[in-house]
Amino acid sequence: MNRYMLNVREDFPVLKRIINGRPLVYLDSACMSLKPKQVVEAMNEYYEVFPACGGRSIHRLGDEASNAYAKARRRFSSFINAAEPEECIWTRNATESMNMVAACVGIPKDSKIVTTSLEHHSGSLPFIERAKADGLEIKIVEAQSDGTFDIEQWKNAIDKKTSIVAVVHSSNVTGTVAPLKEIVEIAHDNGALVMSDDAQYAPHHPLDVQKYDVDFSAISVHKMCGPSGMGVLYGKMEHLNAMGMFLVGGDTVADVRYENGRIIPEYLPPPEKFEAGLQNYAGAIGAGAAAEYLQKIGMKHIEAHERSLLEVAMKGLQELEHIRILGTDDISIKTGLVTFSVDTIDVAHDVAAFLSDEYGVMIRSGAHCAHPYHYQMGIPPSKGTNRASIYLYNNRQDVHAFLEGMDALIDATS
DSSP, rough: OOOOHHGGGGGOOOGGOOOOEEOOOBTTTTTOOOOOHHHHHHHHHHHHHHOOTTOOOOHHOOOOOOOHHHHHHHHHHHHHTTTSSEEEEEEESHHHHHHHHHHHHHHTTTTTEETTTTTOOHHHHHHHHHHHHHOOEEEEOOOOSSSSSHHHHHHHHHTTTEEEEEEBBBTTOBBOOOOHHHHHHHHHHTEHHHHOOOTTTTTTSOHHHOOOTTSSEEEGGTTTTTTTTTTTEEEOHHHHSSSHHHHHHHHEEEEEEEHHHHHHEEEEOTGGGGGSSSOOOHHHHHHHHHHHHHHHHHHHHHHHHHHHHHHOOOOOOOOSSEEEEOOOSSSGGHHHHHHEEETTTTSSHHHHHHHHHEEEEEEOOTTTOOOHHHHHHHOOOOTOOOEEETTTTTOOHHHHHHHHHHHHHHHHHO
């Protein structure tokens, strides 16, 4: 085992908590990951040692804040292998990243946007609203019942009229990983851009944006051991330069002239072009620390660890009665999560509440901001499904506690 994996649980103090007499089992990382001490300490250093304006204040603390902020961008750029740090824009979350692209990228009036039935709402709705506003065509590629895609569907959906393709790289419901490289090739052959939703992919798999050749990638830092309220938009520099601005104001300008009664702004290039106002310096520093933390462990090691635990969880659920698992059982094309319903339970929230109250096991319940796929699968979002998601700090004891709780719940309700 990688030496960084040996004592990884020690980096997460919350795992020492006892819930109703049982050790905390946290299986909700697809919603929000836990934060290691290294990230918290990096953020605290900003607040305790140099809590100043980066870029604005020309004094010792301001310089230290500026340097830490720039270093964090370089760290994150390395994490996703961007061609240059300036291709990484700090946002509040992946939702803002995708809204920024949907609102600001140039799309011809007579063109088409392609997305899927498997998207998180944040991956599809910004583009659907752009299409409504501009009278554009929307084409939906429907996921298959196991959460995978037939590449022929993409070949049929993407044509010369297509301007942009918005696709989830790894589903937050089925965990299935899309054939992104092939989708990008089809899109580029037709002159279309690709917006990849990597909120679920980046925390769990090696992400190389140059290898995948995506035009844009949206990442949620809070799902990858970083602070909440931080996201990243990756964009190829040529597209960032061509895009309109999302917000304007302080820190976006090189100069604002006043001539003959007119205010004339001159804006900075990316990344400042998209980072208006006082920035979340502590959050960016925490994001850089999270990227460094994961890189030290190694994304391939994290991926292998999660899949080994997912195999145990999937097998255990399959052996239980009254369980319906959404998505493929091929763990080689899955991120470390499993979503399921229990046919003896009317509302998914009851499953999550039982596991939390009786076994100290935290899972997610609901429709996971992916209502279209639930409707497609014949599951009303009001009933929802349950999702257990695995991350680097989980172990076999966690999975066994989850399965023990599920077995007890089914016995009690059958």
